[in-house]
Amino acid sequence: MDKERLIFLHHCEGLTWNQLKAVVVADPELKSVFSMDVRRLKMSFGYSDLTANRLYQHMKQFNSTYIMKNLLRQSISAVTVFDKNYPPLLKNIYDPPWVLYGQGDWTILNRDKMISVVGTRHPSKQGKQALEKVLTPLIDDNWIVISGLAKGIDTFAHELSIQHKSLTAAVLGSGLLQIYPQENRALAKKISEQGILLSEFAPQVTPKRWHFPLRNRIISGLSRATLVAEARTKSGSLITADQALEQGRDVFAIPGSILEECANGTNFLIQNGAKLVMSAEDIQNESI
Numbered sequence: 001m002d003k004e005r006l007i008f009l010h011h012c013e014g015l016t017w018n019q020l021k022a023v024v025v026a027d028p029e030l031k032s033v034f035s036m037d038v039r040r041l042k043m044s045f046g047y048s049d050l051t052a053n054r055l056y057q058h059m060k061q062f063n064s065t066y067i068m069k070n071l072l073r074q075s076i077s078a079v080t081v082f083d084k085n086y087p088p089l090l091k092n093i094y095d096p097p098w099v100l101y102g103q104g105d106w107t108i109l110n111r112d113k114m115i116s117v118v119g120t121r122h123p124s125k126q127g128k129q130a131l132e133k134v135l136t137p138l139i140d141d142n143w144i145v146i147s148g149l150a151k152g153i154d155t156f157a158h159e160l161s162i163q164h165k166s167l168t169a170a171v172l173g174s175g176l177l178q179i180y181p182q183e184n185r186a187l188a189k190k191i192s193e194q195g196i197l198l199s200e201f202a203p204q205v206t207p208k209r210w211h212f213p214l215r216n217r218i219i220s221g222l223s224r225a226t227l228v229a230e231a232r233t234k235s236g237s238l239i240t241a242d243q244a245l246e247q248g249r250d251v252f253a254i255p256g257s258i259l260e261e262c263a264n265g266t267n268f269l270i271q272n273g274a275k276l277v278m279s280a281e282d283i284q285n286e287s288i
Contacts, residue, residue, distance in 0.1 A: 001082045005030040007071075008064035010099040011202045012055050017214075019051060020098055034059055076101050076176055076203055089114075093221040093247045097200035100218075101176055104196030108167045114144040114223035115283065116244070118216070118237040119153025120230045120262045127230035127262060128156055130254050134227070137280035139166045144195070146171065146222050148215060149184050153229050153237075158187060161195070168195040169222065173215040174207035175199055213239055220244035225283065228253045228274070231265030238265050241274065250286060252277045 001024075009020060009030065022045040027033050036044060041052040071078055078101050079086050087109040090096050115138060119127070135157060139145065145161045147154040149170040161168035170191045174180045176199050179188045191197055200218060201211065216239050220226045226244040228251065231237035241251045253274040256263020270276050277283060 001028065001080070002030050003080050003083065004064040004068055005034075006080050006082075007078050007099055008062070008067055009033070009055075009058075011062070011067050012058040013202065013205060014054055015051070017095055017098065019045070019047065022046060024098070071101070071203070074177060074203060076103055077106070078102070079106065087222055089223065090218065090221045093217065095217065096221070097218065100198055100200055101203060102196050102198050103176055103192040104169075105167070106196060108144050108169060108196060109222060111144050113138075113142060114146055114225075116146045116219045116223045116226040116240070117153065117157040118147065118219060118226065118228055118231070118240045119157075120232060120235065120237065120265075121150055121152035121154075122262065123152050123156065123230050124256075124260055124262055126260075127153070127254075127256060130256075131156065131229040132160060134229075134254060134277055134280055134283070135160055136164065138283065139164045141280070141284070142166065144169060144223075146219055148173070148212075148219055149179075149181075149188060149191075149197075151181055151184075155184060155187065157229075158191060162187070162190050165194070170195070170197050171215055171218045171222070172197065172199040172201070172207075173211040175201045175203040175205035177203040178206050180207040212236055216240040217243045217247075220249055221247055223249070225250040225252060225286070227277065227283065228266050228269055230254070230256055230260075230262045231269075232262055233264045233268055235265055238269070241269055250275065252283055252286075254278075 038052045038056045081096050146169045147157045179185045220243045244251050251274040253266040253269040
């Protein structure tokens with residue numbers, strides 16, 4: 001597999017995971033695809049007119065050298081699922097990203113002690129206090145916190161790590177040059193210096209609603225356990241928990257008041273088998 005060719009194809013915006021898989025399976029060396037016209041792209045990979053035209057125009061207008069130089073210029077490194085330094089736990093999920101882009105220290109993703117943290121964008125004061133109680137001892141014990149840089153619980157978890165001078169990883173639902181939310185740009189820069197920023201989207205890709213469920217499978221896939229701290233019953237956090245279970249990972253949840261809507265999701269998870277967490281030891285005893 002030619003790494004630069006895969007990264008080049010991966011830069012074709014709108015090409016889905018399955019559509020790229022069709023190329024990788026049919027053309028493992030990624031050679032034939034570059035000589036195909038629109039008709040052959042449709043016949044060879046089962047593409048629609050839109051997808052075939054999109055990929056054809058991408059191959060016609062750009063080249064891998066241009067893209068690799070752009071990555072270098074922006075201090076962005078890229079690893080493919082076929083590379084030795086691809087995060088080992090993530091490689092084992094059903095649909096690992098074909099390419100991951102990163103700014104920071106890739107080696108932290110090889111640690112044993114990693115915890116994915118997700119939760120509501122509008123946490124209660126008690127929810128943040130509970131998360132701090134659980135998470136701080138883990139951070140002090142050199143656990144890597146993985147989250148999604150979103151408002152609320154994600155931001156709080158990253159900030160706790162930064163404050164304790166610990167490493168943390170943020171997985172974005174946009175390209176690395178399109179930080180979202182914008183108010184977390186300063187935090188993103190700190191994470192790139194004290195951990196790593198990650199995305200499966202090419203650097204210039206802007207955030208879209210459907211990106212975030214895709215992002216969530218990476219958050220859960222990078223570690224052996226996911227901690228949910230306050231979540232509503234219909235939320236991205238519960239989607240992440242479901243994905244963690246599908247990936248064969250542990251799911252932990254911090255219980256909340258039955259009077260708080262933002263705790264309904266976590267209490268639901270506990271009712272359905274998630275491990276109730278009251279202290280860091282509840283996670284340490286199960287995950288290591």
